[in-house]
Amino acid sequence: MDQIKLDKDMQQCKITVLFGKELCQRITKVIRGSSTFHVTTTIVFCLSLSFFVMTLGICINNGARKFLSSDESYFLMPPLQPSSCSCCLCNNSSSAASLQPSPFKSSSGSRGLEDWIIGPEELWHEMSDEELMWRASMVPRISKYPNNRTRKVAFMFLSRGSLPLGPLWEMFFKGYAGLYSVYLHTSPEFTKEPQESSVFYKRKIPSKPVKWGQATMMDAERRLLANALLDFSNERFVLLSETCIPLFNFTTIYNYLINSNHSFVGSFDDPRPMGRGRYNKRMWPMISLSDWRKGNQWFEVHRKLAVEIVSDVTYYPIFEDHCKPPCYMDEHYLATLVTKTHPDIDSNRSITWVDWSKGGSHPTRFGRKDVSEEFLNRVRHGFNCTYNGSMTRVCFLFARKFQPNTLEPLLKLAPTLLGSNP
Numbered sequence: 001m002d003q004i005k006l007d008k009d010m011q012q013c014k015i016t017v018l019f020g021k022e023l024c025q026r027i028t029k030v031i032r033g034s035s036t037f038h039v040t041t042t043i044v045f046c047l048s049l050s051f052f053v054m055t056l057g058i059c060i061n062n063g064a065r066k067f068l069s070s071d072e073s074y075f076l077m078p079p080l081q082p083s084s085c086s087c088c089l090c091n092n093s094s095s096a097a098s099l100q101p102s103p104f105k106s107s108s109g110s111r112g113l114e115d116w117i118i119g120p121e122e123l124w125h126e127m128s129d130e131e132l133m134w135r136a137s138m139v140p141r142i143s144k145y146p147n148n149r150t151r152k153v154a155f156m157f158l159s160r161g162s163l164p165l166g167p168l169w170e171m172f173f174k175g176y177a178g179l180y181s182v183y184l185h186t187s188p189e190f191t192k193e194p195q196e197s198s199v200f201y202k203r204k205i206p207s208k209p210v211k212w213g214q215a216t217m218m219d220a221e222r223r224l225l226a227n228a229l230l231d232f233s234n235e236r237f238v239l240l241s242e243t244c245i246p247l248f249n250f251t252t253i254y255n256y257l258i259n260s261n262h263s264f265v266g267s268f269d270d271p272r273p274m275g276r277g278r279y280n281k282r283m284w285p286m287i288s289l290s291d292w293r294k295g296n297q298w299f300e301v302h303r304k305l306a307v308e309i310v311s312d313v314t315y316y317p318i319f320e321d322h323c324k325p326p327c328y329m330d331e332h333y334l335a336t337l338v339t340k341t342h343p344d345i346d347s348n349r350s351i352t353w354v355d356w357s358k359g360g361s362h363p364t365r366f367g368r369k370d371v372s373e374e375f376l377n378r379v380r381h382g383f384n385c386t387y388n389g390s391m392t393r394v395c396f397l398f399a400r401k402f403q404p405n406t407l408e409p410l411l412k413l414a415p416t417l418l419g420s421n422p
Contacts, residue, residue: 123183123205129223136226137311151235153257154181154228158210158220159242161190164404166200168245171414173199176250183228185210185220215320217297218329226310229303236260238300243365243401244352245410247380249418253397261388262347263302266295267335278327283318287336295335298352298400305342312337347386353379353396365401371409373416 127135157163163184173180184204194200205227210220221239228234236257246253269292270276279292301309319333338346355364376399385395402410410417 123203123227125206127206129208129219129226132223132226133310136229137307139307145232149233150178151258152179152181152231152233153254154183154231154234154237155240156183156185156221156224156228156237157240157242158185158224160187161242162192162194163200163242165242165245165402165407165410166194166198167407168410168414170199171411172246172250172418176254179250179254181228181231181234183224185224213325213328215323215329218319218333221297221330222310222316225301225306229306229310235303236300237303237306238351238398239298240352240398241298241400243403244298244398245400245402245406246418247353247376247397247399248394252394256351256387256394256397257300259388260302260347261345263305263338263345264300264349264351265305265334265338265346266299266350267293267339267346267348268295270294274326278323278332280322280327282322286318287315287340291336291340292332293335293339294331296350296352296354297330298350298354298398299334300351302345305338305345308342309334309337315340349385349395351395351397353399354401363401365403366406367403368405368409371402371406371413373413376413376417 125132163169173182182199182203184200185207186204188207188209193202205223207223208216208219210216224239225237228237238257248256275294276289276292278294279289315337316333319329319336323329323332355366358364379396379399381393383395384391384393386392387394
């Protein structure tokens with residue numbers, strides 16, 4: 001109705017303009033015929049013309065106001081086109097709002113809650129480490145999940161390149177899709193992808209160079225944790241290397257981790273020069289010598305502790321500034337952080353077995369001739385520890401360092417290693 005009324009007003013304005021034009025023509029003719037009567041008539045016509053000009057102005061002004069205030073004026077505008085702006089800040093708020101993902105499922109293809117919980121299918125992204133840590137630190141204030149969430153274990157591999165023992169891990173994961181997630185942090189120069197059918201296909205995260213003994217090692221571990229935290233269904237997070245092997249089948253390891261009341265971060269007070277001797281007094285007062293701990297690099301943590309690790313902006317910068325070789329962040333940061341902030345949720349032991357009996361800065365490497373069923377069973381059942389308040393002989397779920405030439409004998413032992421539960 002407003003549009004019809006607007007059209008009528010505009011038509012009246014058009015008639016007024018035509019009438020004014022006719023007046024101007026008549027005035028011109030009157031002036032050319034110079035007589036007293038004509039002069040009087042001209043004055044009258046000029047006054048009339050002024051009146052019509054004023055009327056015309058009022059008509060146009062009212063019509064314009066109605067047009068601008070009409071709700072239907074939106075539909076007279078051309079439809080919005082998808083914004084081609086590639087920058088981060090755009091002035092088109094309507095286009096920006098249309099790009100925001102919806103948390104509800106719909107027939108139009110909107111994202112649903114499941115998409116937010118499961119996390120991105122494509123692991124590659126353009127976030128900086130700072131942006132990634134901020135994103136990963138987001139935690140729902142409501143602890144109860146709104147759906148039947150299947151808890152998963154995130155297996156995070158820190159590797160230089162390919163995984164020589166990959167076929168063994170393929171056997172380990174086979175048949176358990178939906179209960180685990182895989183993440184790979186490799187050298188940026190390594191771009192080779194396994195076959196599409198592999199559990200490691202397209203599982204690399206944006207990585208940066210890592211140097212042994214440097215802070216970049218701990219940076220990589222936090223980067224793995226942060227990427228894995230983007231999937232809300234990941235409940236437990238275990239750090240592994242290309243030399244690690246599983247000591248039990250998938251169901252045993254999955255149940256052990258999912259049902260545990262604690263995380264597994266080794267932490268102890270080492271009075272030797274390679275322990276307390278690495279403490280830097282510049283860390284005081286935030287970190288004192290009594291807080292200082294040492295531990296195994298290869299950790300396993302619950303989601304709550306994983307969030308705390310990637311969210312830490314208090315202690316991490318102190319370690320970056322004051323823990324440099326012969327102080328190694330990967331041996332001291334987590335052990336100290338967990339003991340200082342969350343000792344109640346840590347078992348104070350690692351579930352990855354390594355052999356330090358020969359001393360030195362690196363653990364023993366195992367080759368083809370070292371692999372036997374007897375050797376592996378010693379590692380699997382040769383220790384005592386506490387699990388959820390009870391004693392158990394299953395203390396280690398993984399072991400390292402196994403060289404590439406151990407793959408063949410390990411595959412032969414796989415039916416025993418990855419077969420029935422212990």
